[in-house]
Amino acid sequence: MAQRSTFRRKGRATIIDVGRVAGVSDATVSRALNRPETVSQTTRERIHAAIAETGYVPNPLAKAMVSGRTHTVGALVPTLDHAIFSKFLHALETELSAQSYNLVVAVTEGDNTLELEKAKKLLSMGVEGLIVSGLSHNGELLELAERAAVSLVATSYYEPGASLPTIGYDNEVAAKLALAHLTGLGHRNIAVIHGPVSSNDRTQSRLKGLHDAGNDIDLHFIQTSLDYRGGGEALLQWDRSMTAILCLSDVLAMGALFKLQADGIQVPHDVSLMGFDNMDPSEFLTPPLTSLKLPIEDMGKATAKAVCDHLQSGEPIASIELHTQLAVRDSTAPVGK
Amino acid sequence: MAQRSTFRRKGRATIIDVGRVAGVSDATVSRALNRPETVSQTTRERIHAAIAETGYVPNPLAKAMVSGRTHTVGALVPTLDHAIFSKFLHALETELSAQSYNLVVAVTEGDNTLELEKAKKLLSMGVEGLIVSGLSHNGELLELAERAAVSLVATSYYEPGASLPTIGYDNEVAAKLALAHLTGLGHRNIAVIHGPVSSNDRTQSRLKGLHDAGNDIDLHFIQTSLDYRGGGEALLQWDRSMTAILCLSDVLAMGALFKLQADGIQVPHDVSLMGFDNMDPSEFLTPPLTSLKLPIEDMGKATAKAVCDHLQSGEPIASIELHTQLAVRDSTAPVGK
DNA sequence: TCCGCTAATGTAGACGTCTACATTTTCGCG
DNA sequence: CGCGAAAATGTAGACGTCTACATTAGCGGA
Incomplete structure (x- = not known):
């Protein structure tokens, strides 16, 4: 000393x-x-x-x-307290760190104003790249990033025509895929449980994908809070005439399933239940939950790779489409059963 | 242009x-x-x-x-893909950002060597404070942080005698509290399902808290993987002579519950089931899961505050004890029932 | 012994911003 | 109209590291 x-x-x-x-x-x-x-x-x-x-x-x-380099990349996510985003960030960090980049995380609470504010902070600490979730942002954001010469990439989305590169999946197509599974089983009267629409463009896109379902399909949209409780409470607006329930998130599906179990309603005998996300517990539920697999980990890896490549080469970031996939399990069954 | x-x-x-x-x-x-x-x-x-x-x-x-300041704090966590840590980081980020600090996150996979490596990266990008999880670290870590004049704080733990400040709860006491709930209900023959012991000092402490349970209590320790599947598989080593199951994580408890449901075993009629963590879904399960509440969000806030205060004032960081609490629900019942 | 080449080291200034101090400008007031 | 204080601005150098270029040292060969 x-x-x-x-x-x-x-x-x-x-x-x-x-x-x-x-x-x-x-x-x-x-x-x-x-x-x-x-x-x-x-x-x-x-x-x-x-x-x-x-x-x-x-x-x-x-x-x-x-050197003019910080080896730092920033990610703006709506929340950390949701398996989807934390899984994404986990994969992102792992890959970034493998390429010797650090990850700065900022939470936006789904608020575009807060997002802008935090983006400013990230830029003013010298991030070399900025990863955002979804497509709806404060207009100033793009301008800001450009001025700072920091490249921006949007995730959870694939939309090649967008004003910034997107790495993700097509939410509309995914929703259609999910719905097709249920209609394929003969369901015609279906409850769709979803979280708040405002400030969640992924939910908006998924709903958009469902809207032109076809004339013979009756969809009952039920909006609720995006948590386990919300999934259960949404069932108050459900009745047995709806032979299937499509939840636009596995959290909602689990909330609904637990409530159905508590009420003694059998899945899939009394009603088919389908989720969206394919979270870790879903395959272990009773019954195992049919869901729609989102390529979250791939998205994390691909995003990290794209950003690193871009920082190395200077080439602009190209959009990447990742594919979703049905995970058919026991919670859905033909309508007659 | x-x-x-x-x-x-x-x-x-x-x-x-x-x-x-x-x-x-x-x-x-x-x-x-x-x-x-x-x-x-x-x-x-x-x-x-x-x-x-x-x-x-x-x-x-x-x-x-x-200015010599980066306004950046680093956090090393075993994983992001677990609700406990992501909830912690969410609270941490929120509070740090309120005080105009940025949060850099690095994942250690519970590996002390990797932890050290990532700590080096964080230090060499200029973090002003470093937050780690748990107490067991590579010895070099403390030295490294001291050399860089960056203060270190450990979370998920409260141990005033430790070589670095700790902000968290007493895992031994918490485990005792959980066990006391079951023994108080008359259970004497109890299965304890827990995750890997190596490289997880929280699990180690919890187990330590259980070891001197008393002569008339029979504990059957079952180690499994720390995920939903592990919770179910652990039941292979359970039989009905054990009237209660204590899982040292709600993930394990949920895995076990789902398996019990699938096997038609009634909780709590046939066996009492208790978790540890009190994760979001636990209160909505059927039956709602008795668990042990860990003050995760408080821990995030308190840690952020402590670090910010320290950076402002220069005073050393003081350890803070946060308290755990039983969340008694319907998944546990008196042994006779 | 001296030339010339290589290896080793030193010098100086750049990176972009801040700030203590020096200097200039402004302006009120006698 | 000029004095002096206050306001406004400029100058210079610091922050700690890197690097192009300059310089010195070292060594083998003739």
């Missing part, structure tokens, strides 16, 4: 202090650290001793400043 | 370019931006026009370098 004033200016030793102790210039120290082969054996040893003596730690800010 | 070579050096306009266009020095521009009241009205206007013209965006790195 010796406080050698020789090599301490404002608390921390600098590369110059190390040089002074080792009897060389700062440039030599820098070289010893970054390209050791250009420094003689003996000098290198003296320098390392000096580093140990001074407790020198490179100043990351000075480094970043001179 | 005019490419005025006058004010472009390496692609981006600098504060000096703005000054040149506005006909003032860089210092005046800097002041106009940071302390506008010290600059005359007319000059300010000219400067803002110049900023618009040049598309100037302050370089965050230079700023950080001169």
Whole structure:
């Protein structure tokens, strides 16, 4: 803990202090650290001793400043407290970190104003790329990112015509796929339980995909809060004339299933139940839940790769479509059963 | 999109370019931006026009370098793909962001070597504080953080004697509390389902809390994988002589419950089932799951506050104990029933 | 022994912003 | 009309690291 004033200016030793102790210039120290082969054996040893003596730690800010790189990518997500986003971020972080990038996370609560505000913070800390969720954003966001020369990419979406690259899946098609499964089983009168529409463009797209279902299909849309409770409460608007329930999220489906179980209503005997997301527990439920698999982990990996490639090559980011897939399990059955 | 070579050096306009266009020095521009009241009205206007013209965006790195601050805090968590940690991070981010700090997240997969590696990356990008989960770490970590003059705080734990400040709860006490609930209902022969012990010191502590349960209590420890499947599979080692099952995580409890439901075993009639964590769905299960509430959100908030206070005041971080609490619901019943 | 080449090290200035201090301008008031 | 204080602006150098270029040292060969 010796406080050698020789090599301490404002608390921390600098590369110059190390040089002074080792009897060389700062440039030599820098070289010893970054390209050791250009420094003689003996000098290198003296320098390392000096580093140990001074407790020198490179100043990351000075480094970043001179290189102009922070190796940092920012992600804006509506929430962390939802398996979809945390799974996505997990995959994203893993891949980014494999390529030596750091991930800064900011939560937007689905609020475009807050999103803009947090985007500013991320930009003003020097992120090199910015990942957002969905397509509806404050108009200023794009402009902001462009001014900062930071490239933007949207996820949870695939829409090649959009004003920014998108990496994700087609929510409309996915919703159609889910519905087709139920109609294929003969269901014609179907409850659709979904979360709030405002400030959730994924839900909006999914609903859009359902709207032109066809004349002989009766859809009853039930909006509720996007949580387990909401799934249960939505059932108040359900009656047995609707032979199937399509939930636009597995959380809602589980909420509904638990309520049905509590009420003694048999799935799929009394009603078919289908989710959307394919979350971890879904396949273990009783009965195992039919759902729609979203390629969340792939999306995380692909997004990380795209951003890293872009930062390396300078090429613009291309949109990538990932595919959704039915996971047919026991919670859905033919209408007659 | 005019490419005025006058004010472009390496692609981006600098504060000096703005000054040149506005006909003032860089210092005046800097002041106009940071302390506008010290600059005359007319000059300010000219400067803002110049900023618009040049598309100037302050370089965050230079700023950080001169101020020596990044306003960034790092968090190392075992995984993001688990509600506990993502809930924690959500609360953490919310509070940090309220105090204008950014959050960098790194995933350790519960591996101390990887943790150390990622800690290095976080330090070398300039985090001002580092939040880790649990107490078992690579020894180098503490040393590293100290050298970088970055303060460390451990969460999910409360242990005032530890070598670093801890903000969390007492896992041993919590486990005892859970067990006491079951023994209080008369259960004497209890299965304890838990996840992998290695590299999970929270599980270790919880088990430690159970070990001196008392002579008349028979505990059957069943280790399994920490996921829904694991909870179900663990039941292979359970038989009806064990009148209660204590799962050291709600994920395991849900996995077990779903399997019990599938097998037609009634909870709590045939067996009492208790979880640990109190995750979102638990109260909606059929039957609602008795669990042990962990103060995860409080922990996130408290940790953020502690770190921010520390960074503001320079005072060392003090350990904080948060309390756990039983959430008694219908999945547990007296042994006779 | 000296030339010339290579290896090793030093010098100087750049990166973009901030700020203490110096200087200039402004303006009120006698 | 000029003095002096206050307001406005400029100058210079710091922050810590990197690197192109300049310089010195070292060494083998003739």
